Amino acid sequence: MMGQHSRSEALFYYFRLEDQVPENHLLRLIEKHISLAFVRERLKQSYSETGRPSIDPELLLRILLIGYLYGISSERKLVEELRMHLAWRWFTGLSFDQEIPHHSTFSKNRHGRFQESKIFEQLFEEIVARCLQAGLVEGDNLSVDGSFVEANASKESRIPREQLAEAAQVKQTARQYLVELEQQNPTEEPVHEQKLVSTSDPDATYATKGGTPARMGYYDNYLVDNHSCVIVGVQATAARMSQETVAAQDMIARFSAYQGREPASVVADATYGNGEFLQWLLERNITPYMRTRDSVHRKNSPFYGPERFTYVPASNSYRCPAGQPLNYVGLNVRNRTHAYIGSRKRCGACSQKAQCTGGRYKYLAIHVHEPARQRARELTNTPEFANAQRERKKVEALFAELKNRIGLRRLRLRRMKFVREQFFLAAAAQNIKRLVRFLSQPMQPTVAATT
Numbered sequence: 001m002m003g004q005h006s007r008s009e010a011l012f013y014y015f016r017l018e019d020q021v022p023e024n025h026l027l028r029l030i031e032k033h034i035s036l037a038f039v040r041e042r043l044k045q046s047y048s049e050t051g052r053p054s055i056d057p058e059l060l061l062r063i064l065l066i067g068y069l070y071g072i073s074s075e076r077k078l079v080e081e082l083r084m085h086l087a088w089r090w091f092t093g094l095s096f097d098q099e100i101p102h103h104s105t106f107s108k109n110r111h112g113r114f115q116e117s118k119i120f121e122q123l124f125e126e127i128v129a130r131c132l133q134a135g136l137v138e139g140d141n142l143s144v145d146g147s148f149v150e151a152n153a154s155k156e157s158r159i160p161r162e163q164l165a166e167a168a169q170v171k172q173t174a175r176q177y178l179v180e181l182e183q184q185n186p187t188e189e190p191v192h193e194q195k196l197v198s199t200s201d202p203d204a205t206y207a208t209k210g211g212t213p214a215r216m217g218y219y220d221n222y223l224v225d226n227h228s229c230v231i232v233g234v235q236a237t238a239a240r241m242s243q244e245t246v247a248a249q250d251m252i253a254r255f256s257a258y259q260g261r262e263p264a265s266v267v268a269d270a271t272y273g274n275g276e277f278l279q280w281l282l283e284r285n286i287t288p289y290m291r292t293r294d295s296v297h298r299k300n301s302p303f304y305g306p307e308r309f310t311y312v313p314a315s316n317s318y319r320c321p322a323g324q325p326l327n328y329v330g331l332n333v334r335n336r337t338h339a340y341i342g343s344r345k346r347c348g349a350c351s352q353k354a355q356c357t358g359g360r361y362k363y364l365a366i367h368v369h370e371p372a373r374q375r376a377r378e379l380t381n382t383p384e385f386a387n388a389q390r391e392r393k394k395v396e397a398l399f400a401e402l403k404n405r406i407g408l409r410r411l412r413l414r415r416m417k418f419v420r421e422q423f424f425l426a427a428a429a430q431n432i433k434r435l436v437r438f439l440s441q442p443m444q445p446t447v448a449a450t451t
Helices: 026-033 038-042 057-069 075-082 086-092 104-117 119-133 161-167 172-183 241-259 275-283 296-300 344-348 370-379 383-404 416-439
Strands: 141-150 158-160 196-198 205-207 215-225 230-238 265-267 287-289 310-312 317-319 325-332 337-341 363-367
Touching: 026 057, 026 086, 026 416, 038 057, 038 119, 057 075, 057 086, 057 104, 057 119, 057 416, 075 086, 104 119, 104 416, 119 230, 119 241, 119 416, 141 230, 141 241, 141 383, 158 161, 215 241, 215 383, 215 416, 230 241, 230 416, 241 275, 265 383, 275 287, 275 370, 287 370, 287 383, 363 370, 383 416
Parallel strands: 141 265, 265 287
Antiparallel strands: 141 215, 158 196, 205 215, 215 230, 310 317, 317 325, 325 337, 337 363
């Protein structure tokens, strides 16, 4: 006989939230392996010892973390979902008779205690430290890359920089931006000067990457441990390629100082292959697995390249394949290259002139950091380079997770300091998933050796 379910409600239900969350649930694994108690300790100085008790900052951080773990970028939506989700209530410690914080509470704390204490950056660093302690991160071979993330501003909001003062009379964001410029706040890195500035988000840069249409946005830069796919460095910058190597140096230096040693190698795409960054890596004995940023003229030139010429230190000159000298004439400041030239007499009578130059004499431009660039070129033909480039794809997978799973394809907050908050929280959430998965693996039994 067909049964029929009758919809009815009991007056009382007797159950515990603890019993409703499976043992293998992500939030239960996080609760088991990761302590967030450090939050209250770090924020202790931000609260008064008198007055009414505030909302527990650890509770607010747990709620925000849920949003990044499950791809809910709106705090209003996050609070609504929290009312109905048993596992989320259990993770935050909120019983059914306890009030959920209002969504505006997050904004108030973001502009106050959270921003002043840099608690989101500290959360990220705590998770990285835990990954190192657990043995998940090796720290020897790293990958670095940056991804364009669209800002919460449209290109139509841009106005000439000269009109910002007028716009500040009606736009609070523009008004605050001008105030910060006057104060010359040293804690913020200089943002690329643009002729047109967005009144919605003055820090956002109008740019593009990967052949997509130009938009307002930022770069989210990741430094990743190749072995574990754990993000060990994250930094928000203006959406300019020149900022990527600056961020890479800062992230590598900070991580090296943290683990007490330099990494063995760093892999990246050709965007990072400029002479300055390659020289910086050479000075630290870090192997660079990246292609050099050579000019289009050099790549497509049918003539002899600099690698065919031999440097003579005693005379600061170069010797061409035909054995003729090229003398030093000076430094090209714009291209950061040393110039060496032959002579019309020697080059004109040379049998290899057709393969060497199309001019009357050979002009050889040598970058000031040419040894570092040549070192990188030589590495491109090794098996290690090919393997490192395959490992680099892990960073691209992390950016795909950031945008498709976490939902950070377009930023919700505005201004560099709050964009930085979103990037730190997203990276922390990505690392937490990998850490708890690693710590939850069953221990392999050791087998005693037999004689």
